Amino acid sequence: MTPQEFDAFYAASFSRLTGQLYAMTGDWSEAQDVVQEAFVRAWDRRRALSLDEAPEAWIRTTARRLAVSRWRRLARGLHLAGRHHRHEPPAVEPPGEEHLVLVAALRDLPEAQRSAVVLHHMCDLSIEQVAAETGAGLSAVKSRLARGRAALAAQLGDQHPTSEEGQLRV
Known part of the structure; x- marks a missing residue:
């Protein structure tokens, strides 16, 4: 990938990826940090991409x-000073109430279920693609999706986190 192609790829996908990671982590600043770090690592290997x-x-x-590694480091109490505080998000239109409710509900899911739900319903990945990205088997992904959707349905009650097409909206 040439530097120009990489720049275009970055411009086209940074916001989308940050939104997806925000849904997974529940922390806007953390999502921005890990996506930015992933792009830095991709820059170093752009010729192979x-x-x-x-x-x-x-x-x-x-x-x-990267986000999972940070969570583990925090859980062990080995985080670096200043990494755990939240930064103000940039001045953009705030997310709607439905988005906030959905992200809060996703936060309560176990990480494996949350990742499966976000990757499948928000990133539009097939079950096979989710399995490849997470390293889980197809049956594990299907189980995580079923349990995650059931937990979300129970949490959200009468609220409707899906569009007419059945895709979760963020």
Whole structure:
């Protein structure tokens, strides 16, 4: 991938990827940080990346793994000073109430279920693609999706987190 292609790829996908990671992490600042770090790592290997080989999936997987690594480090109490505070998001139109309710409900799901639901319903990945990105088997992904959707339905009650097409909206 040439530097110009990489710049175009970055411009076209940074916001979408940040929104997806926000849904997974529930923290806007963390989502921005891990997506940015994933792009830095991709820049170093841009010659090996191809627009035909789903570089967005590589960025999303790398960012998700970075977020999980940070969570583990925080859980062990080995976080660096200043990494755990939240920064103000940039001045953009705030998310709607439906979005906030959905992200809050997603936060309560176990990480494996949350990742499966977000990747399948928000990133429009097939079950096979979710399995490849998460390293889980097809039956595990199907189980995580079923349990995640059931938990979301129970949490959201009469609220409708899906559009007419059945896709979760963020």
